[in-house]
Structure formats: structure tokens, C-alpha cells
Amino acid sequence: xxxxxxxxxxxxxxxxxxxxxxxxxxxxxxxxxxxxxxxxxxxxxxxxxxxxxxxxxxxxxxxxxxxxxxxxxxxxxxxxxxxxxxxxxxxxxxxxxxxxxxxxxxxxxxxxxxxxxxxxxxxxxxxxxxxxxxxxxxxxxxxxxxxxxxxxxxxxxxxxxxxxxxxxxxxxxxxxxxxxxxxxxxxxxxxxxxxxxxxxxxxxxxxxxxxxxxxxxxxxxxxxxxxxxxxxxxxxxxxxxxxxxxxxxxxxxxxxxxxxxxxxxxxxxxxxxxxxxxxxxxxxxxxxxxxxxxxxxxxxxxxxxxxxxxxxxxxxxxxxxxxxxxxxxxxxxxxxxxxxxxxxxxxxxxxxxxxxxxxxxxxxxxxxxxxxxxxxxxxxxxxxxxxxxxxxxxxxxxxxxxxxxxxxxxxxxxxxxxxxxx
Numbered sequence: 001x002x003x004x005x006x007x008x009x010x011x012x013x014x015x016x017x018x019x020x021x022x023x024x025x026x027x028x029x030x031x032x033x034x035x036x037x038x039x040x041x042x043x044x045x046x047x048x049x050x051x052x053x054x055x056x057x058x059x060x061x062x063x064x065x066x067x068x069x070x071x072x073x074x075x076x077x078x079x080x081x082x083x084x085x086x087x088x089x090x091x092x093x094x095x096x097x098x099x100x101x102x103x104x105x106x107x108x109x110x111x112x113x114x115x116x117x118x119x120x121x122x123x124x125x126x127x128x129x130x131x132x133x134x135x136x137x138x139x140x141x142x143x144x145x146x147x148x149x150x151x152x153x154x155x156x157x158x159x160x161x162x163x164x165x166x167x168x169x170x171x172x173x174x175x176x177x178x179x180x181x182x183x184x185x186x187x188x189x190x191x192x193x194x195x196x197x198x199x200x201x202x203x204x205x206x207x208x209x210x211x212x213x214x215x216x217x218x219x220x221x222x223x224x225x226x227x228x229x230x231x232x233x234x235x236x237x238x239x240x241x242x243x244x245x246x247x248x249x250x251x252x253x254x255x256x257x258x259x260x261x262x263x264x265x266x267x268x269x270x271x272x273x274x275x276x277x278x279x280x281x282x283x284x285x286x287x288x289x290x291x292x293x294x295x296x297x298x299x300x301x302x303x304x305x306x307x308x309x310x311x312x313x314x315x316x317x318x319x320x321x322x323x324x325x326x327x328x329x330x331x332x333x334x335x336x337x338x339x340x341x342x343x344x345x346x347x348x349x350x351x352x353x354x355x356x357x358x359x360x361x362x363x364x365x366x367x368x369x370x371x372x373x374x375x376x377x378x379x380x381x382x383x384x385x386x387x388x389x390x391x392x393x394x395x396x397x398x399x400x401x402x403x404x405x406x407x408x409x410x411x412x413x414x415x416x417x418x419x420x421x422x
Contacts, residue, residue: 113263170207
């Protein structure tokens with residue numbers, strides 16, 4: 001009988017988990033997890049304490065949601081636990097599994113770019129609904145927005161019980177919450193659950209873009225929450241006013257309290273995180289060497305995670321860069337979008353030119369050792385901030401658009417093949 005959601009196997013679970021996690025996280029984290037399915041118990045074995053922190057930061061929520069959807073009990077263990085040694089427990093005894101610690105304000109990786117957001121989240125966890133309401137945290141991927149939201153939720157749940165918190169992802173709000181509230185406008189178990197909570201939180205507000213019914217329900221929920229004195233907490237990649245196709249009245253409500261941006265982590269924080277994750281694999285490398293790798297392949301915690309995986313596997317994330325010509329990259333990217341190589345460096349703003357330019361910069365960042373300033377100079381003299389903005393857009397699309405991810409992979413292979421044949 002083929003596996004289904006009612007009769008899952010590990011292959012189905014892995015496939016669903018890959019869909020639930022961002023591409024940049026799932027491709028690195030899932031291979032590092034040991035999985036076992038015993039009856040209705042889904043066991044996850046995390047490699048070590050550092051990887052467990054990554055798991056807590058990026059995957060614990062999606063894993064718990066997936067377990068609930070499949071009717072499974074989720075249990076986790078780290079390699080540092082007593083029965084993780086090769087000897088293991090007697091075969092006739094069930095392996096005791098420890099629940100991985102949840103994201104908290106204490107285990108958040110502090111950085112100059114997130115200190116204000118961290119302090120503000122601590123304040124609302126101590127006095128929800130009193131200060132900074134709503135609190136809107138925004139920034140590029142991999143800077144800790146989700147960690148802070150879940151840390152506040154867990155803190156309040158520990159203080160006042162699970163019923164004091166209602167939190168969900170933006171996609172779940174659109175897919176699950178809105179239909180029930182829309183069908184039962186006056187009273188429903190879900191509405192009563194929301195009304196009883198001290199915290200109402202949504203992680204990933206981009207999912208509400210162009211969703212008129214969802215935005216209408218959110219607008220009503222915000223007004224009601226403020227009347228009830230509930231704390232509101234939202235995260236997104238952009239400030240409220242910059243979320244595409246978000247109604248003015250909704251963005252205005254979201255900006256009523258406090259909006260805080262989180263900047264990408266500084267090099268020292270990335271280096272500290274990389275050493276924690278890579279463990280012994282980083283011991284033989286000095287800070288200068290690792291910093292150089294981070295300057296090419298880092299930028300956010302997702303990318304640091306991927307680099308740590310390369311170090312642990314003994315592969316080099318920068319094996320190709322020294323040999324790759326950026327002119328070759330421009331030629332390949334231009335051909336993919338049907339434009340001339342010279343158009344990539346032009347001032348044209350039509351979509352094919354912009355897409356080719358972004359793809360070229362993304363490939364240049366990954367396959368060469370050129371700095372952002374140098375890359376900007378080779379695409380028409382654009383400055384550092386413009387290049388960084390283009391890279392952020394391309395990386396966000398890479399994480400959310402499988403077709404684009406496949407195209408970039410194909411272009412990367414084409415650049416490498418061209419290089420080998422030259």
C-alpha cells in the first residue's frame with residue numbers, strides 16, 4: 001500500500017519536510033537529521049548541540065506542524081544524550097528521547113543588528129499588551145525574526161499556559177485560520193481561542209500579499225485585539241508599508257506600535273556561529289581563512305549554516321571561484337534571458353534585463369571571489385548597496401521559487417562546463 005498522510009513512511013515525511021522548510025535550510029539540515037518511525041512516533045536525532053540550536057531556530061515549528069498534520073508524536077534526541085553512543089540501550093528497551101529545547105530569548109544569538117529587537121521582545125514577554133503594540137519585526141531571511149517570535153510565544157506560554165498564546169505562520173493564517181473565521185463570523189471555537197490569548201502572532205506576513213479576505217480578517221482581529229489588550233507580534237521580510245499589495249488600512253494598523261528592522265549579522269557573529277556549527281572541522285582553520293569564506297558565502301545565518309555543512313563534509317564551498325570568469329557568467333545569464341551580454345551592464349530596467357543582471361550577480365557571488373564593489377563595477381558601475389539589494393531579491397526568490405532555483409543550478413553547471421571546456 002503506498003504511503004499516505006494517514007499511513008506515512010520516512011520517504012513521505014522527508015518529502016513533506018523539504019516542502020515545509022526553505023530550500024536553503026532543508027537542503028542542508030535534513031541530511032544532518034537521523035530519522036526513525038516507530039508506530040506513530042516520529043523520532044529525530046540531531047547531530048550535536050550546535051546543530052540542535054539550528055534545528056530549534058529553523059525547523060522545530062515546521063516539524064511539529066507536520067507531525068500534527070500526520071497524526072504523529074514528535075520526539076527528538078541529540079548526539080550528546082546518554083543513549084546516543086554506539087553501544088546504545090539494550091534492544092528490548094525503548095530508546096528514551098529528549099525533547100529539543102525551544103527557541104528562547106536566552107539562546108538567541110545576540111548581534112549588534114538585532115539587539116534592539118531582542119530587548120523589545122524581552123519587554124513584551126514581561127508585559128504583553130502594555131508597550132510596543134503591535135510589534136512588527138522585519139529583515140532579510142536568516143536574521144532571527146522567527147526565533148524571536150517563537151521565543152516570545154514560548155515565554156508567555158510558560159508563564160500563563162498554552163492557551164495564552166495564539167501563533168501561526170502567514171501561510172497557515174491564510175489557508176486555515178481565515179476560512180474558519182470567515183465562515184463563522186460571530187462565534188467559533190477558533191475565535192474563542194484567539195480571544196482568550198494574551199499574544200496573537202503571525203510569522204511571515206508576506207503570505208497575506210494580494211489576499212483581500214485574509215487582510216480583512218486580520219484588520220478586524222487587530223482592532224479587536226487592541227480593544228482586549230492583547231499583544232500583537234508580526235514578522236516579515238519588509239516593513240508594513242513595503243509589503244506588496246497590502247491594503248493601506250492594514251499596513252497603517254501594523255505600524256501603529258513599533259516596527260523594528262533586524263540587520264544581517266556582522267562578521268564576528270557569523271564567525272562565532274560557524275565555529276559552533278562546524279565544531280572540530282573548523283579547529284584547523286584560522287579566523288582569517290574562515291572570515292574570507294564567510295565574505296564570499298556568508299551574509300545570513302542560512303548561508304553560514306550551509307558553509308558549516310561544507311566544512312563538516314570536507315568539501316569546499318569555494319572550490320570553483322578562483323577559476324571562474326565573470327564575463328562568462330554574464331554571457332550565460334544573458335543567454336538564459338534572451339538579452340545581449342552588454343545589456344546586463346546597461347541602465348535598462350525592463351524585466352528581462354533586471355532578471356539577467358540579478359542572476360549574474362548571484363552567480364558571481366557564488367562562483368567568484370569578487371567583492372560586492374567589484375561585482376557592481378562589472379554590471380555598469382553600480383554601488384555596493386545596489387548590488388546587495390539585488391542579491392537579497394535573488395536569494396529570496398531562490399528560497400521560494402523551485403523553478404528559479406533549478407534555473408540557477410543549471411546556469412551554475414553551464415558556467416562550470418564552459419570553464420572546463422575552455
